[in-house]
Every structure is written in structure tokens, then in C-alpha cells.
Amino acid sequence: MLFNSFEFAGLLILTFLLYYIPALKKVQITILLISSLVFYSFDQPILVLLLILSCLINTITSYYIVYSPVKRKKLVATLGLVANLLILVFFKYSPLFSRSFFNPASSVGEFLLTIPLPIGISFFTFQGISLVVDVYTQKYFSSPDLVPKSFIKHLNRVTFFISFFPQLIAGPIMKAHDFMPQLNNYKLKDIDWWFCFKHLILGYFLKMVVADNLKDYTFWIEYPYFQGLSTFTLLLNLVGYACQIFADFAGYSLIAMGLAGLFGYKLMVNFDFPFIAASFSELWRRWHISLSTFLMEYLYFPLGGNRKGRVRTYVNLMITMLLGGLWHGASWNYMVWGGLHGVALAIERLINDYFKIRVTPLLRRLKIVMVFAWFCLTLVFIKLSNFNHILEYFKAIFNNLLLPNSADIINYVLIYSLPVAIYHAFYIYKDKIFSRNFSRQLEYSIYGFLLFMLLVNSGSTAAFFYFQF
Amino acid sequence: MDKMIKNTLLVTLSFIILHILFIRIVDPWWNTSQNNQQQNLIKAQKYIYSNDTDRKNVIIGSSLSFRIKGEGLKGYTNLSMLGMGISESLQIISGSQNYPDTLFIEMNVAFKSENTEFLNRLYKPVLYEVKGKVPILRAENQPVGITGSLFKYFVVDKILKKIEKLYAGKDNENDFRNQILDKMIEEQSKNYSKVPDKEYLDQHFEKLLTYINGLKGKGVEIVFFEMPVNCRLCELPLATATREYFHRYFPPESNMYIPLPDCAKYTTTDGVHLTAAEATLYTTFFKARSKELKSFN
Numbered sequence: 001m002l003f004n005s006f007e008f009a010g011l012l013i014l015t016f017l018l019y020y021i022p023a024l025k026k027v028q029i030t031i032l033l034i035s036s037l038v039f040y041s042f043d044q045p046i047l048v049l050l051l052i053l054s055c056l057i058n059t060i061t062s063y064y065i066v067y068s069p070v071k072r073k074k075l076v077a078t079l080g081l082v083a084n085l086l087i088l089v090f091f092k093y094s095p096l097f098s099r100s101f102f103n104p105a106s107s108v109g110e111f112l113l114t115i116p117l118p119i120g121i122s123f124f125t126f127q128g129i130s131l132v133v134d135v136y137t138q139k140y141f142s143s144p145d146l147v148p149k150s151f152i153k154h155l156n157r158v159t160f161f162i163s164f165f166p167q168l169i170a171g172p173i174m175k176a177h178d179f180m181p182q183l184n185n186y187k188l189k190d191i192d193w194w195f196c197f198k199h200l201i202l203g204y205f206l207k208m209v210v211a212d213n214l215k216d217y218t219f220w221i222e223y224p225y226f227q228g229l230s231t232f233t234l235l236l237n238l239v240g241y242a243c244q245i246f247a248d249f250a251g252y253s254l255i256a257m258g259l260a261g262l263f264g265y266k267l268m269v270n271f272d273f274p275f276i277a278a279s280f281s282e283l284w285r286r287w288h289i290s291l292s293t294f295l296m297e298y299l300y301f302p303l304g305g306n307r308k309g310r311v312r313t314y315v316n317l318m319i320t321m322l323l324g325g326l327w328h329g330a331s332w333n334y335m336v337w338g339g340l341h342g343v344a345l346a347i348e349r350l351i352n353d354y355f356k357i358r359v360t361p362l363l364r365r366l367k368i369v370m371v372f373a374w375f376c377l378t379l380v381f382i383k384l385s386n387f388n389h390i391l392e393y394f395k396a397i398f399n400n401l402l403l404p405n406s407a408d409i410i411n412y413v414l415i416y417s418l419p420v421a422i423y424h425a426f427y428i429y430k431d432k433i434f435s436r437n438f439s440r441q442l443e444y445s446i447y448g449f450l451l452f453m454l455l456v457n458s459g460s461t462a463a464f465f466y467f468q469f
Numbered sequence: 470m471d472k473m474i475k476n477t478l479l480v481t482l483s484f485i486i487l488h489i490l491f492i493r494i495v496d497p498w499w500n501t502s503q504n505n506q507q508q509n510l511i512k513a514q515k516y517i518y519s520n521d522t523d524r525k526n527v528i529i530g531s532s533l534s535f536r537i538k539g540e541g542l543k544g545y546t547n548l549s550m551l552g553m554g555i556s557e558s559l560q561i562i563s564g565s566q567n568y569p570d571t572l573f574i575e576m577n578v579a580f581k582s583e584n585t586e587f588l589n590r591l592y593k594p595v596l597y598e599v600k601g602k603v604p605i606l607r608a609e610n611q612p613v614g615i616t617g618s619l620f621k622y623f624v625v626d627k628i629l630k631k632i633e634k635l636y637a638g639k640d641n642e643n644d645f646r647n648q649i650l651d652k653m654i655e656e657q658s659k660n661y662s663k664v665p666d667k668e669y670l671d672q673h674f675e676k677l678l679t680y681i682n683g684l685k686g687k688g689v690e691i692v693f694f695e696m697p698v699n700c701r702l703c704e705l706p707l708a709t710a711t712r713e714y715f716h717r718y719f720p721p722e723s724n725m726y727i728p729l730p731d732c733a734k735y736t737t738t739d740g741v742h743l744t745a746a747e748a749t750l751y752t753t754f755f756k757a758r759s760k761e762l763k764s765f766n
Contacts, residue, residue, distance in 0.1 A: 006595070193471045201477075213613070216504045224656055228649060228739070403649065405629045411621040412503050415613060444473050448480020455481070456488065457611045460506065460590050 001042040003255050004208060004461060011035060012259070019263060020188045028185050029160045032263060036165040040120070047118040050091070055159040057083045058128040062135040063154050066147040077136040081129060088125040091118055096330040120169040122327055124162050126294055131158065131176040133298055140177030157183055166259035170252050172270040172290035175297070179265070186264030196261040198447055203254030205450040206419070211248035212459030214240050214416045217409050221380070223389040226396055230403040233410060234396055238376040240413035241383060243420040246274065249288070273427040275375075275420070278359075278367040280344045283375065295324050310353060317349070318342040328382070333390065337381035344374060488605050488612065499622075501614035505532075505551035506587070510608040513561055513591055516548060518601050524567055526759075529558035530575025533696040533741060536748035537755055545573075554581030557588060559680040571690040573727075573759065574681075576715050577698070577741075580665055580673065580707075650739065654699055657740035661705035670710075674718045681719070692762060693719060694727035697751065699740040703732040727758045 001008050015035040019028055041048035061080025065073050098104050098112035135143045148154050161179055162168075218241040220226055226234060253270035260267045270290050277283035284292045300320045306313040318339065325338015351357070359367070384390045426433065433439065502508035528534055530549040538547055546569070548558045555574055560583075562568065591597070600606045608614070664670075681691055693715060702708060735747045743751060 194473045197471070197474050197477070213503070216506055227656075228653065400649075404633060407621055407625050407629055408504065410629070411625045412613075412617060414625075415617050415620070440473070441476075444476040445480050448477045449484060451477065451481040452484035452488070453612065455485070456605055457613050460586070 001039050002461065003252070003259075004204065007042065008039070011039060012262075016262060025185050028263075029156060029183065032164060033156065033160045036160070036163040036168060039165040040163065040168060044116070044119060047116065050087070050118050050121075051124060051163055052159070054084070054087060054124055054128055055155070055162050057087075058131050058162065059151070059155045059158040061132050062143075062147055062158065063151055065132070065135050066143045067149075073136060077132055080132040084125050084128045084132070088121060091115055091121055093330045096332075100332075117330075123171050123173055124168060126173050126291075127162050127176070129298060130173070130294065131161065131180075134176040141181065146176075146180050164260070164265070166256040166265075167267055170249070170256075171288075172253055172256065172268050173294050174267060174290070175294070178268060182265055184264070190264050191262060196258045198443075199254045199258030199261065201447050201450050201454070203251045203256075203258060205454050206247040206251030206254065206423075208251075208458040208461075209450075209453050210416055210419050211244050211251060212461065213457075214244035214247065214413065214459075216459065217413050217416075218244050218383070220406075220409060221383045221393070223384060223386065223392065226393055228403065229396070229400060229409070230405045231397050231399075231401045233406045234393070234400065235376075236410055236413050238379055240417055241379050242275075242372070242376045243417040245379070245382075246271065246420055273424050275372055275424050276368060276428060277371050278364045280341065280348050280371060280374075283371055284341070284345070291324065291327070295320050299323065314346040314349065317345050321345065331385050333381045333385050333387065337378055340378045340381070485605070488610075492605055492610050497610075497615050499618055501609050501611065501618050503611070503614050503617060507608050507611075507614070509550040509553065509557075509587065510591065512548060512550070513557075514600065514607050514609065516546070516561060517565060517591075518604075518607070521567075525570045526573065527562065527569040527571070528573040528575070529555050529562070530573075530696070531555075531578040531581070533577050533698075533743075534575040534694075536743050536745075537752050538748075542752055542756060549575065550587075553584050553587065554578045556581070556583040556676070556680075559677070559684075560588060561591075563680055563683055568684065568687045568689050570688075571692060571759075572684060573692045573694055576693055576695045576711055577708075579677065579711060579715070580670065582673070654701060654740035657699070657702055658705065661702045661707040664706050664710045670714060674714055678718050690725070691719075692725040692727060692759065694755065694758075695729040697730050697732045697735040697743070699737050700732040702740060703729075725762050727755065727762075730754055 001011070015031060018024060018031050024031065037048055037051070040051055057080060061076055061083070064076045065080075068076055094112040094115040098109040102109035102112065104110065104113060134140060135147060148157070157180070160183070161174070161176065164174075164179075167174060218237055220229060220233075221237050221241060226237075229237070250271040253267075257267045257269075268290055270288060272286040272289060274283055274286035277286050300316055303316040303319060304312055305316060308316075321338045321342030322335055323338070325341070326335040328334040328337070357363075380390050380393050384393060433442065502511050524546050526545040528537060528545060528547045528549055531554060532549070532551040535547065535549040535551055537545075537549070548561065550557055555578070562572065596606070604610060665673075685691060695712070697703075698708070730751070735751065736744050737747070738744055
């Protein structure tokens with residue numbers, strides 16, 4: 001069910017109305033839970049069973065960690081972790097195993113290719129892992145406080161945490177320690193209407209006006225269409241693609257925040273103006289923050305982080321980025337993409353460890369350009385899954401200098417990427433802009449314009465980019 | 470209601486009013502489409518929502534026949550769709566209450582399956598009716614299309630022309646372009662060497678037959694034509710299978726055809742699309758041949 005569909009609007013209105021009926025105050029979580037399961041089952045009804053299974057596994061695991069004998073806790077936690085990973089690996093990576101390790105025509109190979117990919121599995125599985133680990137380590141809370149004695153009540157709460165519809169399909173990946181303490185009853189007067197309204201407007205604008213229009217031009221990055229394009233068009237199209245993915249994913253995250261806010265819940269910020277990052281480590285602190293913090297907390301740190309010497313730090317970085325890349329899709333090109341960013345992070349760390357470079361304002365700007373350029377170039381590995389096609393794309397960049405430029409692509413990629421540039425510029429100059437007397441007028445004027453553009457200039461509907469992960 | 474939200478909605482309403490006034494007063498006459506899909510959408514919406522009843526001659530097809538246009542073709546409506554086949558246009562015409570006297574159907578990409586995404590977007594429930602009543606919601610009136618096309622014409626095109634002048638006339642430029650053209654024709658040869666399976670073709674042509682017979686029943690005269698392509702592709706399996714299927718389902722004895730001209734006499738940009746100059750040549754040929762047809766007045 002897309003956020004910009006009539007069906008979703010209907011479900012949202014109905015849920016909202018029921019949620020705030022005073023007589024139904026005690027079952028607010030159940031209302032959201034049911035609504036979330038309806039949301040998930042709309043397109044793939046049978047796969048809601050997998051979601052329920054995931055919720056059940058995580059409920060049982062977290063419950064027994066808290067209420068089983070001390071010596072069993074580690075075993076239970078490990079089993080829960082393994083169960084989550086097995087579900088993810090089986091449903092997401094079976095086709096990859098089939099293509100890579102079996103003959104796809106063999107019975108095993110053929111079977112693995114038929115395994116369906118449940119939407120949102122990468123997201124809700126990670127949330128389950130977060131719950132199991134947080135309950136086991138008690139790093140953020142005392143588990144008995146958060147895990148009620150009543151198994152049914154705990155099941156209700158865990159299912160809600162994992163399946164809450166604003167973030168179910170494409171995040172942000174909420175950590176249990178951030179979300180579970182928010183579980184409560186909320187009143188209509190608790191809603192910050194302006195917060196919700198502007199997040200929804202901005203989110204839908206980025207998705208429907210920027211991303212959905214840019215996709216009509218970045219389509220030309222596909223094979224064999226890119227072969228006849230000039231070098232400049234090929235490079236600019238990668239910039240457009242970077243802006244498209246940002247607008248699509250950040251747009252989704254903003255919509256999720258706005259929707260969650262309507263029910264009293266706060267989701268974490270998932271994108272913090274990533275294109276102003278002046279280093280690769282800063283980029284990953286600003287891009288898909290929920291995933292990068294998840295990987296840092298639940299993978300990088302347990303591997304040893306930077307506490308086991310320099311070489312081990314680089315190895316840990318590479319492992320984290322390779323697996324982070326593979327998380328994005330069941331294809332080796334995603335792993336290579338992650339690996340490229342891992343290499344960039346490792347080299348950056350190496351330089352910082354051995355050289356003390358004074359970062360002047362000019363150098364900072366150059367670094368911003370360099371990080372952005374690297375980000376754009378590596379996106380070829382996301383867009384094209386075939387390594388031959390990836391190679392052809394880079395060859396075309398070098399060879400097609402003399403071809404005529406495509407004015408249409410250049411023109412509209414520039415125009416539709418402009419809002420992303422302005423969005424980042426606002427962040428850089430926000431103190432200057434919003435310290436003035438007319439800042440409130442400016443704010444509602446901007447959102448008024450964005451809403452107008454949303455109504456009259458939306459592109460053709462496409463699923464959110466991260467739905468495929 | 471929160472004051473900020475109220476003010477935001479007022480600003481939105483102001484922009485909507487300004488946009489309505491702009492469309493009414495200025496009525497942009499320039500091409501406001503931003504890309505191929507949108508161009509198709511604009512064409513389709515103009516056909517569906519327009520009150521123009523003078524649609525004597527309509528051409529439907531793909532990006533190949535899209536190039537039939539210009540001064541030589543007054544009195545014709547070109548409903549050919551970029552990147553699509555003929556199924557979509559047939560549905561648009563069948564669904565409208567305004568039938569042409571003569572419908573010219575391109576044969577080249579008749580095998581292409583229906584673009585359901587395009588049709589769903591065109592006929593989306595509720596929005597389809599609303600767009601009929603509220604023109605500012607139609608694709609041709611998008612603000613970025615209106616302003617972006619002007620920006621492209623006055624700024625981007627001029628800058629790119631200046632850049633291209635810098636390396637125009639370089640010795641290896643033509644060789645390089647010919648290499649790219651050869652590569653494209655090579656790719657097209659692979660496509661033209663493959664014919665879809667019989668079951669698909671039979672189903673597809675049965676569907677076309679239903680649409681076309683329906684239109685004939687409404688008094689529409691049907692004329693088939695084939696666009697010339699690079700001569701290396703003209704007799705490959707896909708091209709010959711296309712002709713065979715058309716002649717089987719729409720026999721020449723009882724249907725009108727504009728003959729295929731000599732492919733060797735036409736130059737293309739990529740093996741299948743005529744250059745601008747060749748498109749003008751073909752337009753003249755097309756108009757002359759269509760006039761020769763018996764019942765064409």
C-alpha cells in the first residue's frame with residue numbers, strides 16, 4: 001500500500017478516528033497494530049504470516065530472556081538472533097545463493113528462486129534483532145521494566161513495535177530502547193500539528209515532485225540506453241540519481257515521522273543533510289542514520305570497533321560496510337558498493353591517523369565535493385546489477401566526450417535536483433534565514449508553495465525506492 | 470486550526486489562483502512536456518479532454534511514426550506514443566466518443582504489449598474525472614513544464630550549442646558518431662532477429678482485431694502503414710513476421726495499406742528512427758499515398 005494512494009488515506013483516516021475515541025483509549029496500541037497488519041497485508045496477504053512469525057519469535061525470545069533462569073539468557077538471546085538472521089537470509093538471499101552456488105535449473109536452484117521477498121523484511125528483522133539484544137544487554141533500560149509479566153501484553157507491544165505502519169516497510173529502523181519507552185496512551189491535544197503537517201508536506205514533496213520526476217531521467221542510466229549519451233549527461237544523471245534516492249528515501253522518512261506524530265510517537269531522524277558531509281565518516285552519520293547507527297551498535301562495536309588496533313579497525317570497518325551493502329539487496333553489486341564505501345572510510349581513517357591536515361574553509365568545500373562525487377559514482381553499482389553493464393557505463397563516461405549532450409535530460413535533472421540543493425543550502429544558512437523577523441512568514445510561504453507543487457506537479461507514481469530492500 | 474497550517478493553506482490557495490489565471494490568460498502555446506512519458510500523457514489528455522470534433526485523420530503508432538509531422542500534415546492528428554505501441558492509442562480512441570474518419574495504424578511495433586502503467590495513470594479513478602474539470606491538474610499545465618521548457622530554450626540549448634561548437638569539425642568526430650550508430654544498429658539487429666512466441670502473438674493480434682473491428686463498426690476507415698527503418702533491419706525476422714501477421718489478420722484484399730518505401734533511401738539516427746530531414750521526406754510520401762487510397766477524400 002503506497003503512502004500516496006486513496007486506500008492508504010482511507011485507512012489512515014479510519015485509524016486516526018478510532019484511535020482518539022476516548023472510550024477506546026485503552027486499546028490504542030491494538031488499533032494501531034491491527035491497522036498496521038492491514039497495511040502490510042494489502043499487497044501480499046499471505047506474507048503477513050511471516051511478519052507475525054517474526055513478532056512471535058522476538059516476543060518469545062525477549063520474554064524468556066527476562067523471565068528464564070540466568071544461565072539460559074545467553075542461549076535464548078543467541079537463538080533469537082539466529083532465528084531472525086535465518087529468516088532474513090532465507091527469504092532475502094535465496095535467489096542470490098541459487099544464482100551463485102547452484103545451477104538455477106537444478107531442483108534446489110529452482111526452489112530457491114521461487115522464494116518470495118516479503119516487503120520490509122530487512123527493516124522489521126533488524127528491529128527484532130534490536131529488541132533481543134537490548135533486552136539481553138540491558139544497556140539502556142532494565143528489562144523487567146519494559147517487558148511486562150503478561151505474555152499477551154508483551155506480544156501486543158512487540159508486534160506493535162515491529163509492525164507500526166509508518167516505519168514498517170522502509171524504516172527508520174527504530175531501536176527498541178528508543179521506541180519501547182514511548183508506548184503509552186495519547187490524547188488528541190498531544191499532537192504537534194505543525195510538526196506533523198510540515199513533515200508530511202516536505203516528505204510528499206520530496207517523494208512525489210522531486211523523486212518521481214527525476215526517475216523519468218535517471219531511467220537513462222539503464223543498459224543499453226546510456227550508451228548513446230554524452231559524458232556530461234552520464235555524469236549529471238548520476239547526480240540526479242543521488243538526488244532522486246535522497247528525495248525518495250528522505251521523503252519517506254519524513255512522511256513516516258509525520259504519520260507517527262499523528263499518533264503521538266517520535267521516530268528518529270533518518271537523514272541529516274548528507275550532501276554537505278565533508279568526510280566519508282560524516283556522510284554515514286548523516287545518510288540513512290537508522291541503518292548506520294544500527295550497524296555501528298550491533299555489528300561494528302561487537303566486532304571490536306576501533307578498540308583492537310589499527311588493522312583490526314580497518315577490517316571491522318570493511319566487514320560492516322560489506323554487510324551493510326549486502327543488506328541493500330540480494331546481489332553482489334550491492335556488496336561491492338558497500339565495499340567501495342568501506343575502502344573510502346578506511347583510507348580516510350588511515351590518512352587521519354598518520355597525517356594532521358589543517359582543514360581550511362576551501363579544503364572543506366573541496367572535501368564536500370569529493371565525498372559527493374564519490375557517492376554519485378558508486379551509485380552505478382546500485383543502479384546496474386550486471387558487472388558488464390557497470391563497466392560499460394564507466395567506459396561510456398570516458399569515451400562519449402564528443403557525443404552531443406542531451407538538453408532534455410540536462411535541463412530537467414538540474415531543475416528537479418535544485419530543491420535538494422536548496423534544502424541543503426537552507427540547512428547551512430538556517431541561522432541567517434530564520435533569525436529574521438519574517439521567518440514565520442517565510443516558513444509558511446515555503447510550505448504553501450511546496451503543497452501547491454505537490455498538487456500540480458507530481459510525477460508518475462512509483463513505489464518508494466527502499467521498498468525493494 | 471494551527472495558525473501556521475491555516476496560513477500555509479492560504480498561500481497554497483493563492484498559488485492555485487495565480488496558476489489558474491496564468492493558464493487562462495497566457496495559455497502557453499509552447500511545448501511544455503518534460504519527457505517522453507509526459508509527452509504521451511499530454512497528447513492523450515488533449516485527445517480525451519478536448520472538445521475538438523474535427524478529427525478526420527488520426528495517426529497512431531510509436532516513436533517511429535511520432536516523427537510524421539510538420540507543415541505537410543495539416544488536418545491530421547498524430548497520436549503516436551513515444552516508447553509504446555498501438556494498443557494504448559487504440560484504447561484511447563475506442564474509449565472516446567469522438568471517432569476519426571480515418572485511422573492510420575503503424576505496423577512496426579504492433580507486437581509491443583500494453584503499457585498498463587500509462588493507462589492506469591491516464592484513467593486513474595476520481596482523478597480522471599477531476600482533471601476533465603480542472604485543467605491545471607493536467608500534465609501540460611505543470612509549472613515546471615511551462616517554465617522549464619523556456620529555461621531549456623533560452624539558456625540550456627544556447628549553452629550546449631556553444632559547447633558543441635568547440636569540438637565540431639574535429640577529425641574524429643564523424644568517425645566516432647558512425648561507430649556509435651553502427652553499435653546501435655547492431656543492438657537493433659539483435660532485437661529484430663527475435664520474434665515473440667506464437668501464443669503471445671496470436672493473443673495479441675486477437676485483441677487488436679477486436680479493437681479494430683469495433684472501430685470499423687463505428688464507421689472508422691482503417692489504413693495500415695509501415696515506417697522505413699535501416700535497410701539492414703528491414704528483412705530481419707521481426708519485420709517479416711510483423712508483415713505476415715498483419716496480412717493474416719487484416720488481409721490486403723479487404724484492408725488498406727500504405728506500401729513500405731525503399732528502406733535504403735532513408736537515413737536513421739539509430740537504425741529505426743528517421744532523421745529530421747528524412748521524416749519530412751516520409752511525411753510527404755505518407756500524405757501522397759494516403760490521398761491515393763480509394764475511399765480517402
